[in-house]
Amino acid sequence: MARRPLHDEDVRRCLAAAVDLAGGQSAWAARHGLTQSYVAKLVLGRREISSPRVLSALGLRELPRAYEPTEPRP
Structure with missing residues (x-):
């Protein structure tokens, strides 16, 4: 089963x-x-x-943020 990254609300839950x-x-x-x-x-x-302490206590790690362009580049 593939794991999906959790969003902020998932981590709060x-x-x-x-x-x-x-x-x-x-x-x-x-x-x-x-x-x-x-x-x-x-x-x-x-x-x-x-906080690394909070994430570690939950058995999680922070992933790098991702970005995408808002409009096509010429």
Whole structure:
């Protein structure tokens, strides 16, 4: 089965599920050396999930961004 890259919202859902399994934001944050307020901002989408510590805890890695032209080049 081919894996597809995850989008920001997919990663937020993964984080929210991990937080629930850990017993809440405070428990998950403490386990991974983060603050509860930072985790709350990640879950709510107020901060980008780009921290290597957060991604590693979720078993993910960041991929390079891709770009494409907006119009054909002459």
